[in-house]
Amino acid sequence: MEKVKKTAHILEKIMRTIFTVCGFFAAVLVVVITVFLLISGIPAIKEIGIVDFLFGKVWASTADDPSYGILPFILTSVYGTLGAVLIGVPTGIMCAVFLSETKKGIFGNIVRKTVDLLSGIPSVVYGLVGMIIIVPAVREVFGLPDGANLFSAIIVLAVMILPSVISVSETALRAVPKEYKEASLALGATKTETVFGITIPAARSGIITSVILGVGRAIGEAMAVMMVSGNVPNMPGLFESVRFLTTAVASEMAYSSGLQREALFSVALVLFAFIMLINLILNFAVKKKGK
Amino acid sequence: MKKNIKKGLIFMSAAAVLGASLAGCAKDESGSVSTDGSTSMESVIGYLGEAFTEENPDIKFSYNPTGSGTGIQAVLEGRCDIGLSSRDLKEEEAKDLDGTVIAIDGIAIIVNPENEVEDLSIENIADIYTGKITNWSELGGSDTPIVPIGREAASGTRDGFESITGTEDVCVYSQELTSTGDVIQTVASNPNAVGYASLASVKDTVKVLSVEGVMPSEATIQDGTYKIQRNFVIVTKKGTELSSAAQKFFDFATSEAADEYITAAGAVPVKR
Numbered sequence: 052m053e054k055v056k057k058t059a060h061i062l063e064k065i066m067r068t069i070f071t072v073c074g075f076f077a078a079v080l081v082v083v084i085t086v087f088l089l090i091s092g093i094p095a096i097k098e099i100g101i102v103d104f105l106f107g108k109v110w111a112s113t114a115d116d117p118s119y120g121i122l123p124f125i126l127t128s129v130y131g132t133l134g135a136v137l138i139g140v141p142t143g144i145m146c147a148v149f150l151s152e153t154k155k156g157i158f159g160n161i162v163r164k165t166v167d168l169l170s171g172i173p174s175v176v177y178g179l180v181g182m183i184i185i186v187p188a189v190r191e192v193f194g195l196p197d198g199a200n201l202f203s204a205i206i207v208l209a210v211m212i213l214p215s216v217i218s219v220s221e222t223a224l225r226a227v228p229k230e231y232k233e234a235s236l237a238l239g240a241t242k243t244e245t246v247f248g249i250t251i252p253a254a255r256s257g258i259i260t261s262v263i264l265g266v267g268r269a270i271g272e273a274m275a276v277m278m279v280s281g282n283v284p285n286m287p288g289l290f291e292s293v294r295f296l297t298t299a300v301a302s303e304m305a306y307s308s309g310l311q312r313e314a315l316f317s318v319a320l321v322l323f324a325f326i327m328l329i330n331l332i333l334n335f336a337v338k339k340k341g342k
Numbered sequence: 343m344k345k346n347i348k349k350g351l352i353f354m355s356a357a358a359v360l361g362a363s364l365a366g367c368a369k370d371e372s373g374s375v376s377t378d379g380s381t382s383m384e385s386v387i388g389y390l391g392e393a394f395t396e397e398n399p400d401i402k403f404s405y406n407p408t409g410s411g412t413g414i415q416a417v418l419e420g421r422c423d424i425g426l427s428s429r430d431l432k433e434e435e436a437k438d439l440d441g442t443v444i445a446i447d448g449i450a451i452i453v454n455p456e457n458e459v460e461d462l463s464i465e466n467i468a469d470i471y472t473g474k475i476t477n478w479s480e481l482g483g484s485d486t487p488i489v490p491i492g493r494e495a496a497s498g499t500r501d502g503f504e505s506i507t508g509t510e511d512v513c514v515y516s517q518e519l520t521s522t523g524d525v526i527q528t529v530a531s532n533p534n535a536v537g538y539a540s541l542a543s544v545k546d547t548v549k550v551l552s553v554e555g556v557m558p559s560e561a562t563i564q565d566g567t568y569k570i571q572r573n574f575v576i577v578t579k580k581g582t583e584l585s586s587a588a589q590k591f592f593d594f595a596t597s598e599a600a601d602e603y604i605t606a607a608g609a610v611p612v613k614r
Contacts, residue, residue, distance in 0.1 A: 113495040114511040182524075187531050196487035196534050197516045278524070281517040282494070292516055302494045302520050305412050 085323070092320030095119070095313035104317065110284040110294075112303060112311040119314045121299070121321065127287040128296040128325070131201060131276065132269040135208035139269075140262055142209070143216030147261075148246055150217070151224035163221075170214030178278030181207040186279055193290065199281035201293045207275050212265035219264060223257020224250055263333040267326060273297035296322040374402040375591045379413015379426030380498050381521055382540040383574050386445055387426060389603040394594050401587045410498035414439065417577050423588035425577035428498030428540070441575040444595050445609040448541035448558035449503050449570045452526065452548040454533045459483040461552045464569060468507045470536060473514040478534070489516045491528050491537035502572035503538045538570075542608030563610045574609060 096104050099119045107120015146166070153159035182199075185206055190198030227250050235245040251258065273295070281292025282302060294302075300315050300322070375394075377387060384407050391403045408416070410427040414435055417425035431441040451462060459481050462470075469475040471490050479485040492515040493500040499522065504510045516535075519525050522543045529537040530547035537548075541558050544550055550558065553570055562568035576595060578584060584592060594600060601611040 111511065182527070183531070190532065197489040197532060199517050199528070277520065282520070283515050283518050294518075302518070305409055 088316065088320045088323050091313065091316040093317070095310060095317045096320075098310065099314065099317075104314075105321070108286060110299070112314065117311065119310075121296070121318055123284050123286045124294055124296045124299045124318065125321065125325075127201065127280075127293040128270055128322070130287050131204050131208060131280075131293075131295060132266055134201070134205035135212055135269040136262065136266060138205065139209035139212040139265060140216055143213050143261070143265070144220050144251070144258060146213070147217050147220035147224055148250070150221045151250075152246070166214055166217050169210075170218070174211065174272060174275040175278075177207055177211055178275035181275060181279040195290055197281070197292065199279055199292055200290045201280060201287055202289050204276045204280040204293070204295070207279050208269045208272060211272060211275060212268050215264040215268060216261045219261035220254070220258045223254035223261070226257065227253040259333060263330060266329050266333070270322070270326060270329070271297060273301045277301060296325070373400055373587055374404065375424065375585075375588045376404045376406070376422040377413075377424045377426055377576075377591075378406040378408055378416040378422035379577070380410040380428040380574070381407045382428040382447065382499050382543070383426045385542045385607040386447075386574060386604055386609050389607040390591075390595055390600055393600075393603050394591055397594075398587075398590065401590070403591070410501075414577055417579050420579070420582075423578075423584060424592065427575045427577050428572060429501045430573055430575060431577065438580055440578050440580055442578070442592075442596055443573045443612055444576055444600065445574040445604045445611055446563055446571055447574055447609045448563045448568055449499060449506075449538050449572060450541040450544045450558050451536065451538055451551045451553060451570065452529050452544060453536050453551060454529055454531075455547070455549045456533045457483055457536075457549060459551065461555055463554050464507055467553070467570075468509050471504075471507065471509050471513045471515075486534050488536060489532055489534040490514065491517050491519065491525055491532075491535050493522075493525065493538075494518050494520050498572070499538060499540060503570065506570050506572075540608075560605065560610050564613060 099107075104119060104121060105125070106122050107118065108122050109118040109120050110123060111118045146162070150159055150163055150166075181203060185203050186198040188198070189195065189200070189203050189206075193202075231249050231253055232245055235249045236242070240248065276295050277298040280295065280298065282294050282298055283292040284294045284299070285291050287293045296318055300319050303311065304315050377391075384405070387405050391405055395401065395403050405426075406413075406416075406422065410429055413422070413425040414427055414431070416422045418435075418438060425439075427441065428447065431439055451467060453459060457478065459478060462481065466475065466481060470481075470488055471492070475481065476488055477485065478488055490513070492503075492513060495518070497520075504513060517528060519528060522539045525537040525539050526543065526545060526548055529535045529539075541550070541563075552558075553568060556562050556568045558568045558570075563571050576592065578592065583589075604611045
C-alpha cells in the first residue's frame, strides 16, 4: 500500500514537472521569437534609416542602386486586412446569428459542419481557387486587363476569416441568457431589433475576440494572397497589383543575401509589431467595454 | 531515491537520443548526392537524376528546387553537394565556386493562344516590359492592353531574360510570380498576358512566339540564332573535393551520355 502511494506520488511530481516545462516552453518560444526578430531586424532599419524604411515608397531590393521602402507593403497589408474585415465580419456575424437562432435542425447542422470544414482548408487551396476562379472573374467583371490585384486578395482573405469569426461569434451569441431576449420581445421589440439591440451587444466581447482572430489571420496570411495579388511592390490601389508584408518576406527570403536579407527580417519585425499592436488595441477594447 | 529516478530518466533519454543519432551516422554518407537550386532545371535534373539512379541504384539522389540564388548559397555553405544555377555565376561568386555548363535553355516568350501576334523583336519585348508599348494593337494584335507577367526578383529566368533584353531593374510587371508553372498558368488564363518561361517547361496551353523571326528549337538555340537563351550550370565549391558519389554524378552530367536525357527534358545539350 505504502509503495503504491509512493509511486503515485513520484508520478505526480514527474507529471507536474512536465506540465510546467511545457507551459514555460510556449512562453519561452514567444520570447525567443521576439528577441530573434529584434536582433535580426533592427540593424537593417538602422542602416536604411527608419524614416526611409517605413515611409519609403520604392522597394527595389535587387536593383543596382537598391531602395528599401516598405510603405507600399504596410499600406497594402492594412488596406487588405481592413477590406477583408469589412466584408468578412458582417457576413460572419450574420451567419453566426443565423446559426445561434436556428434550432438544432438538419439545415443549421449542415451550415455549421460546412463552416467547420471551411476552417480546415489549407491556405494554398484558397490561393489556388482564387487564382483559377476569382482572378479571371474579377478581370471579366470589372473589365480589367489583369485580375490579380488587391481586390482579389481582399475577397480571398474575407472568405478565409469567415470560419473564425463565425464559430467564435456563435459561441458568444449562444451564451447570451435567454431572459435578455425574452424581455426584449415581451417589451414589443421585433426579432430583428432584439438581435441587433440586445443579443449582439450582449455578446460584444466574444464578437470582438472573433474579430481579433480574423484580423490576425488576415494580416498574417501569405500563401493565398501571394497567388492572387500579383505580387508587385506598387503603392496599393483597389485594382493594382500589390505586395503584402507577408508576401514580401515569403517571395524574397529564399534568394536574399546581405542587406536585402536583413531588410526582410525588418519587414517581418514590422509585421510582428503590427500583430502585437492589433492584439493590444483589441484586448484593451474588450476589457474596457466588458466593465 | 526520487533524485535517482530522475537521474535515471535523464540518462535513459540521453541514451535514446545518442543511440538515434549514432544510428543516423551509420548510414554510408558517400552513398548520396544532394543537389539544390534552380527551379527551371527541374525537368533536366529529373531526367538526369533518374537515369543516374538507374545506373547506380545504391546512390541516393536528391534535388531541392529552391532557386538559383539559394542553390549557389547552399553549395557555398556546404549544405548540398552540387548547386544548380540557371544563370552564369556572378564575378564575386566565381571566386569561391566553379560553374560547369551542362545544357542550354531557351527562354520562350509566351502568350495566350487567343493572341494573334506571332513574332516579336527583342526591342519590342523590351518596350513591352518597360511599359513603352502597352497595347497589342501596336504590335499587330487586337486592341487590348498588354499584361506583362514576370518572375520574382531573384529568379534565374528573370535574370536571364532581363539581361538579354537589356531591361534590368526597369521592368514594369503586372504580376511577379514565384514559379515557372505559375507564369504558364497565368498566361494560359489571361488573353492579354505575355510571359517568359523556360522552353523546357512550356506546355501547349500557351503559344510560343518567334523572336526576330526565329522559333526556339534545339537547332536554333544550339547555333545561337534564337537570341533569348541562357546556360544551365552545375556549381561546385573550389578546393573542396566532391564525395565519390557526387563526383560520379558530376562526371555523368557532363558526359556525352547525358545528352539524350537533356534533350528528352526539353533543353539543349552543349556542343562538344
